[in-house]
Amino acid sequence: MAVMPAEVQELFKSVKNVAFSTATADAQPNTCIVAMKAVIDDETVYLSDQFFNKTLANLQENPKVAIAFWEGNNAYVLHGVARYVNEGAEFETQKAWVDAAFEKMGLPIKAKGGCYVSIEAVYTSAPGPTAGDKISD
Numbered sequence: 001m002a003v004m005p006a007e008v009q010e011l012f013k014s015v016k017n018v019a020f021s022t023a024t025a026d027a028q029p030n031t032c033i034v035a036m037k038a039v040i041d042d043e044t045v046y047l048s049d050q051f052f053n054k055t056l057a058n059l060q061e062n063p064k065v066a067i068a069f070w071e072g073n074n075a076y077v078l079h080g081v082a083r084y085v086n087e088g089a090e091f092e093t094q095k096a097w098v099d100a101a102f103e104k105m106g107l108p109i110k111a112k113g114g115c116y117v118s119i120e121a122v123y124t125s126a127p128g129p130t131a132g133d134k135i136s137d
Helices: 006-014 054-061 088-104
Strands: 018-023 029-034 037-041 044-049 064-071 074-085 113-124 134-136
Touching: 006 037, 006 064, 006 074, 018 054, 029 054, 044 074, 044 088, 054 074, 064 113, 074 088, 088 113
Parallel strands: none
Antiparallel strands: 018 029, 018 064, 037 044, 044 113, 064 074, 074 113, 113 134
């Protein structure tokens, strides 16, 4: 697994949304936008599932994923392996904060599940000569 540098973790936490990309076993891509997310540790992030349809089907076929996020001239892409959970203590911990956040917004949305993504590589995606460079693996 790759270690996410502190600046990557901080940007992940601060951006409103991330682009979460998956693919079928035969490489048909899909990207969805995820707002309910968390850094679990320096090698793992969590993405909550409220509306994963194609995304969940893809994850069941192919757990390899990419997560892109940016703000201003700071941008990163995480590559990793997703593990979907929708039951048990591990899921209930994440579900509690997600459901509370939606309730606070006045929205009747509940977490159905989520992905723990083990980070395999971190890339910079900021404009300039280092765009696309691997910064951690």
